[in-house]
Amino acid sequence: MHPPHHPGRIVVSNLTKRFGAIRAVDDLSFTVEPGTVTGFLGPNGAGKTTTLRMLLGLVAPTHGIATIGGYRYADLTRPLEVVGAALEASGFHKRRTGLAHLRVLCAAAGLPARRADEVLDLVGMSPAAGRRVGSYSMGMRQRLGLAQALLGDPRVLILDEPANGLDPAGISWLRELLRSLAAAGKTVLVSSHLLSEVEQTVDDVVIIAAGRSVRQGRVAELKAQAHSGVRVRTPHADRLVRALPGVPVRAAGEPGVLLIERVHAADIGRVALAAGVELHELTPLQSDLQELFLALTNEKATIR
Numbered sequence: 521m522h523p524p525h526h527p528g529r530i531v532v533s534n535l536t537k538r539f540g541a542i543r544a545v546d547d548l549s550f551t552v553e554p555g556t557v558t559g560f561l562g563p564n565g566a567g568k569t570t571t572l573r574m575l576l577g578l579v580a581p582t583h584g585i586a587t588i589g590g591y592r593y594a595d596l597t598r599p600l601e602v603v604g605a606a607l608e609a610s611g612f613h614k615r616r617t618g619l620a621h622l623r624v625l626c627a628a629a630g631l632p633a634r635r636a637d638e639v640l641d642l643v644g645m646s647p648a649a650g651r652r653v654g655s656y657s658m659g660m661r662q663r664l665g666l667a668q669a670l671l672g673d674p675r676v677l678i679l680d681e682p683a684n685g686l687d688p689a690g691i692s693w694l695r696e697l698l699r700s701l702a703a704a705g706k707t708v709l710v711s712s713h714l715l716s717e718v719e720q721t722v723d724d725v726v727i728i729a730a731g732r733s734v735r736q737g738r739v740a741e742l743k744a745q746a747h748s749g750v751r752v753r754t755p756h757a758d759r760l761v762r763a764l765p766g767v768p769v770r771a772a773g774e775p776g777v778l779l780i781e782r783v784h785a786a787d788i789g790r791v792a793l794a795a796g797v798e799l800h801e802l803t804p805l806q807s808d809l810q811e812l813f814l815a816l817t818n819e820k821a822t823i824r
């Protein structure tokens with residue numbers, strides 16, 4: 521078991537935020553453990569940003585509590601060294617260079633100025649360090665936000681839609697970076713409205729819709745659930761169908777190829793063996809996580 525107050529653990533307990541009549545976040549609880557990347561997922565307006573802002577002490581909860589290492593953000597003595605956050609890539613002085621921006625933050629936090637150069641290097645921004653932020657592309661601003669989050673070498677990283685604006689190479693770079701941070705024992709919480717965007721990066725998911733938790737757990741478990749079936753090629757299709765009474769089987773349009781929904785390849789292999797049916801192909805169909813995500817969030821996904 522983990523110690524009750526691991527310094528890198530994020531705990532959200534019965535968190536609620538009302539804006540007038542809107543319950544932006546509604547009795548939400550989850551935990552994020554050190555050494556993992558957790559995807560915080562939900563459709564537009566689900567309450568992700570509001571939750572992250574409560575974690576960072578930027579919005580006061582109506583009820584409940586959010587802590588990092590057992591403390592509310594406001595009670596952290598050296599917050600930059602505990603938690604780094606990138607909420608949205610727009611809060612920069614446009615006329616300052618990326619390097620100058622980070623050096624100001626270093627000075628304010630009592631960090632050595634060279635840390636600014638180090639984090640710019642870490643996010644691949646050294647070549648643009650001397651350019652004004654106003655001239656940066658959206659992806660470059662995202663990287664600068666990430667550099668800022670990494671400044672104090674914090675145990676915990678909270679990133680709101682960090683893949684926004686990144687090109688495919690940038691997304692795969694981000695994936696590697698987040699994985700390496702988790703491997704180094706950091707706690708990484710990353711929000712997205714696309715499960716497919718983060719499924720290769722995250723260990724765990726917290727899925728919310730309309731402010732409420734709809735699913736939490738290992739992404740591997742979700743993938744197993746999303747598994748949509750198998751494709752079978754056999755010269756004895758009729759006999760295989762007869763050996764699977766009650767199981768929905770579709771013809772794939774190619775001779776001898778069947779598509780069987782919501783089954784595991786091993787089960788079909790076993791049935792075929794028992795029935796003496798020769799198989800020439802038995803392929804698990806691509807899991808469609810995004811579809812499962814939509815099904816989980818759909819009924820609550822209306823914009824409030």
Ligand SMILES: Nc1ncnc2c1ncn2[C@@H]1O[C@H](COP(=O)(O)OP(=O)(O)OP(=O)(O)O)[C@@H](O)[C@H]1O
Pocket residue numbers: 539542543544562563564565566567568569570571713823824
């Ligand atoms: N300051 C505010 N005042 C009033 N309503 C707000 C405020 N901030 C957020 N909301 C409302 O709370 C709900 C949740 O918004 P939030 O930004 O947390 O969602 P999100 O999951 O981050 O969405 P997105 O993916 O679109 O960024 C929305 O209905 C939003 O309009």
